[in-house]
Each structure stands twice: as C-alpha cells, then as structure tokens.
Amino acid sequence: MSRRKRLWFRTLVLFLNNNQQKMKQRISQLKKGVASTLILSSLYMSILILGACVDAMDDPYPFGKCPDARDARVIDLNVYYAPYEDSRYAIETDTVSFSDFEINLELIPEVISESSILGSLPGTAYALSCIATYNFKNISNISITLLEPFGGLEAGADISDNIIVKNNISLKSLEDFDNTFNHFRGVINLLPTNYDQLKTRTIITLKNGSEIVADSSSPYLKVN
Known part of the structure; x- marks a missing residue:
C-alpha cells in the first residue's frame, strides 16, 4: 500500500472513531434526558394522584354528584x-x-x-x-x-x-x-x-x- 493510501486510510479511521465517540456521547445524553423526563413525569403523576386522594377524602361526592333538577x-x-x-x-x-x-x-x-x-x-x-x-x-x-x-x-x-x-x-x-x-x-x-x-x-x-x-x-x- 502506498504512503498516500495509508495516510488516507488512517485519516478515515480517526474520523470514524471521532464520530463514534460523539455519537456515544449524544446517545448517553439522550438516555439521561429521557430518564430525567420519565422521573419527572412519574413524580408529577404521583403528586396528582396523591392530591386527588386527599381531595376525595373530603369530597362527599367522590364519584361525582347528580345534577340539580x-x-x-x-x-x-x-x-x-x-x-x-x-x-x-x-x-x-x-x-x-x-x-x-x-x-x-x-x-x-x-x-x-x-x-x-x-x-x-x-x-x-x-x-x-x-x-x-x-x-x-x-x-x-x-x-x-x-x-x-x-x-x-x-x-x-x-x-x-x-x-x-x-x-x-x-x-x-x-x-x-x-x-x-x-x-x-x-x-x-x-x-x-x-x-x-x-x-x-x-x-x-x-x-x-x-x-x-x-x-x-x-x-x-x-x-x-
């Protein structure tokens, strides 16, 4: 293999390795973002459910009241x-x-x-x-x-x-x-x-x- 081809091949390998590292970093960041979103969503839903349960304890019509005549x-x-x-x-x-x-x-x-x-x-x-x-x-x-x-x-x-x-x-x-x-x-x-x-x-x-x-x-x- 000529020297020029070896240099070109080495440059290509370095480029691919560099892009691979960047892709891994992006995927890691995305995973962290998705995990954070899921955790925040779960906490929010838990707060809503807890609040609804507390309200239901004080609500005389937990399943809805009948409309007036x-x-x-x-x-x-x-x-x-x-x-x-x-x-x-x-x-x-x-x-x-x-x-x-x-x-x-x-x-x-x-x-x-x-x-x-x-x-x-x-x-x-x-x-x-x-x-x-x-x-x-x-x-x-x-x-x-x-x-x-x-x-x-x-x-x-x-x-x-x-x-x-x-x-x-x-x-x-x-x-x-x-x-x-x-x-x-x-x-x-x-x-x-x-x-x-x-x-x-x-x-x-x-x-x-x-x-x-x-x-x-x-x-x-x-x-x-």
Whole structure:
C-alpha cells in the first residue's frame, strides 16, 4: 500500500472513531434526558394522584354528584303496567298475578331551563348512575278514575287515594312536583275479582286549567 493510501486510510479511521465517540456521547445524553423526563413525569403523576386522594377524602361526592333538577313542564302522558318481563310491560291481553301488578305513569317533560349554569361548564363531573329529575311547573294534580267497575267501586269513581306511589303517599296526596322523577310507580289497594281488568282514565290537570288525558286497560289480574 502506498504512503498516500495509508495516510488516507488512517485519516478515515480517526474520523470514524471521532464520530463514534460523539455519537456515544449524544446517545448517553439522550438516555439521561429521557430518564430525567420519565422521573419527572412519574413524580408529577404521583403528586396528582396523591392530591386527588386527599381531595376525595373530603369530597362527599367522590364519584361525582347528580345534577340539580331541571325546570320543565309536562306535555304528554303514558301509562304502563308491571310486571316488566321479556323486555316489555304487560299489556291488556296478558294475564298476570295481582301480587306483581303495578301502575306506571310516565310524564313526558319539556325542559324549560337548566336549574344551574354550572351544569354546562367544562370540568363539571356527574355520577353515571344519576336519573334525571325535574321541577314540573305546570302540574296542578294527577287523578285516576274508573272507566268500569273494579274492586267494589263503580265506574266514574276516583281511585287516586287508592294508588300508593311513594313513601306510602297516595297519588291524590301528591302536591309537590318539584325535584321529582318523570316516572311514578304505584300499587293499588283495591282487591279485584279473579281475572278482572282495571280500566282507567288518568288525568293530569294543568295550572292553566287544561288537561292531559290517557285511557288504559290493565292485563287480566289473577288473584288466586
């Protein structure tokens, strides 16, 4: 090998060795930087988790609270009958045990306004299990009358006092429709004859004097 080639080869080797050392230094610096970043990130996450745990100890709603009731007016009404089986409510051609029988009233709401502007702000967390509640502003009262005789009463009789909806309160006694669900589930304390049907007219009287009316027929009620 000529002297010129040997010099060129030696220069190339020195150049490669020098670049290799620089690359090792850069890789080492990168590793240190990544390690530092990971350590700082872990410390930051630990602080956040610890702070969240401390806040949760003082928070009466650790999984989020339910939103306040919304102001609404009722615009329609549906009547269903329990038991609820096979993904549907009982209908008038069914036969059910009277011990499983319930009346379900569904009030169809039209929201007037949100009760709190906080509900629309970002960062407000609510529990996933919340059921919507409403302040029904246009309901005066709800009543149910018989369309045919039932349980010893004649057609036309008001049975609102015989339907217990919640906390042993009769439908007739309901006066406050604020902060309430739009579903009312009630049991009737009249005893029918065997395989009788409950045929009723449900009336929601509104504060402006108008009415929302729904006629319905229960399934056949097996008493024994």
